[in-house]
Amino acid sequence: MQRRYQTWIVAATAILMLCEQFVKSPGLAAAAKEVRNWGLIVAAFALGLGTVNLTMIHGDKISKKKEGWFNSLVLMAGLVVFAVTGIVLGTSHKTYSAMYDTTVSPMATALFGTLIFYIVSAGYRSFVIRRLESGVILASALIVMLAQIPVGRMISPVIPDAATWLQNIPNNAGQRGLVIGAAVGAVANGLRVMLGLERNFGG
Amino acid sequence: MSLVADRALGLVTLLLLFGAMYWQMQVAKGGKLPTIRRIAGLDAIPEAVGRATELGRPVHYSTGIGALDNEFGPQTLAGLGLLQYVSMLCAKYDTKIINTVCNPVVFPLSQEMVKSGYTEAGRPDAYTDDMVRFLSSEQFAYAGGAMGTMQREKVAANFMIGAFYAEALLIAEAGFQAGAIQVGSTARMYQLPFFVIVCDYVLIGEEMFAASAYVSREPDKLGALAGQDIGKVVSFLLIGLGAVLTTFKINVITDFLTKYGK
Numbered sequence: 001m002q003r004r005y006q007t008w009i010v011a012a013t014a015i016l017m018l019c020e021q022f023v024k025s026p027g028l029a030a031a032a033k034e035v036r037n038w039g040l041i042v043a044a045f046a047l048g049l050g051t052v053n054l055t056m057i058h059g060d061k062i063s064k065k066k067e068g069w070f071n072s073l074v075l076m077a078g079l080v081v082f083a084v085t086g087i088v089l090g091t092s093h094k095t096y097s098a099m100y101d102t103t104v105s106p107m108a109t110a111l112f113g114t115l116i117f118y119i120v121s122a123g124y125r126s127f128v129i130r131r132l133e134s135g136v137i138l139a140s141a142l143i144v145m146l147a148q149i150p151v152g153r154m155i156s157p158v159i160p161d162a163a164t165w166l167q168n169i170p171n172n173a174g175q176r177g178l179v180i181g182a183a184v185g186a187v188a189n190g191l192r193v194m195l196g197l198e199r200n201f202g203g
Numbered sequence: 204m205s206l207v208a209d210r211a212l213g214l215v216t217l218l219l220l221f222g223a224m225y226w227q228m229q230v231a232k233g234g235k236l237p238t239i240r241r242i243a244g245l246d247a248i249p250e251a252v253g254r255a256t257e258l259g260r261p262v263h264y265s266t267g268i269g270a271l272d273n274e275f276g277p278q279t280l281a282g283l284g285l286l287q288y289v290s291m292l293c294a295k296y297d298t299k300i301i302n303t304v305c306n307p308v309v310f311p312l313s314q315e316m317v318k319s320g321y322t323e324a325g326r327p328d329a330y331t332d333d334m335v336r337f338l339s340s341e342q343f344a345y346a347g348g349a350m351g352t353m354q355r356e357k358v359a360a361n362f363m364i365g366a367f368y369a370e371a372l373l374i375a376e377a378g379f380q381a382g383a384i385q386v387g388s389t390a391r392m393y394q395l396p397f398f399v400i401v402c403d404y405v406l407i408g409e410e411m412f413a414a415s416a417y418v419s420r421e422p423d424k425l426g427a428l429a430g431q432d433i434g435k436v437v438s439f440l441l442i443g444l445g446a447v448l449t450t451f452k453i454n455v456i457t458d459f460l461t462k463y464g465k
Contacts, residue, residue: 018217021213022210022213024207025205028204042308046311050310050337051337053310054338057336060333104344107343108341111347111373112369118373118376121376122376123400178390178392178407180435181408184431185408185412185413187217187277187434188220188430189412190277191221195427197424197427198284
């Protein structure tokens, strides 16, 4: 019975949001706006649930002094300090911004910076010629990379043109085929959720 | 109340797709099941969970950092669908699953999917709260947390199915370094090449949306999949026809799409 109600609620909400896209009506627009606001409230509660989960897992690690408990302690301290500062001073206060800009932001940027090493490591493995397909990938990648640097044109003036052709014709054709297939798949997936065939939202 | 004129074609396309899916669902329910090609990435899932069981190490699952309320929502939903299947396999084989979550809205849904996977396998009591872990809603904090979890817990299988951004390669490389068998899937074009390079198996684009029908083999879902294929065939026919007509400077299709197809 509960499942049936869930399916009806999802179907009704989806039909409302779809109608708002295709029909001009102040009533529909107001109803859709209301549903979006409910979504924001649900998201706020979900964030609270996530924080409870985080506290439970790391609290358990700290209390039982499991391996890496000190890292969990730092995480919990950060959580408390940011939450208290945000609640007391507000998230737009300069102290809060300074805390964010001097800790979270540089750490995220540093992690993003490490991506280059991972790309090199993954690229090295994929460029090892094991079969014909790997050879084609290596040859295409070499042409495209050489075209990005002045020495490419010095080796042969054909290289930049070949790189442009590779990117505009075979690469574009493959990408568009995938995008169209994925887009139709996504719409069909949405319809299946509306019909209650997919129950990825309620177990 | 009136119809938005420049979106009329979108509405018609949606209704036609809906009609094709409904028709094919009825055909499938009537006993004529559509054939579905083998998808190596989906066939590899039980093998990967089995390997983790043999090694006595856990399985890691990520649905990415995509939200549910934007264009990447269907990818996250597809990831959640497979999460239930992988959880069911883990429960059956008595292997621990660790599902790391980035988006807070996805978190309660992930818990539900893992719980229902364990229930479906007849082992609801084996589910524990630390299986689904909310790490952070910040992209790189999540990536760092997922990488650390995989390294510390020495996962033997890593599933990454959903909408992924720049963190895709970071997490997949951490999985590779942990020696995990990896299955990746996304419909985001920028991340797909990274998955192809790093993962052992990849579900490319639409294959992730077919996963639910593929693993369940339910007539309704298989029928809906066949209906979706009709939509794709029509799209490709229109592209072919449009290309030919435009080559001969007949712009009927492009003018029509420009006017009604916003």
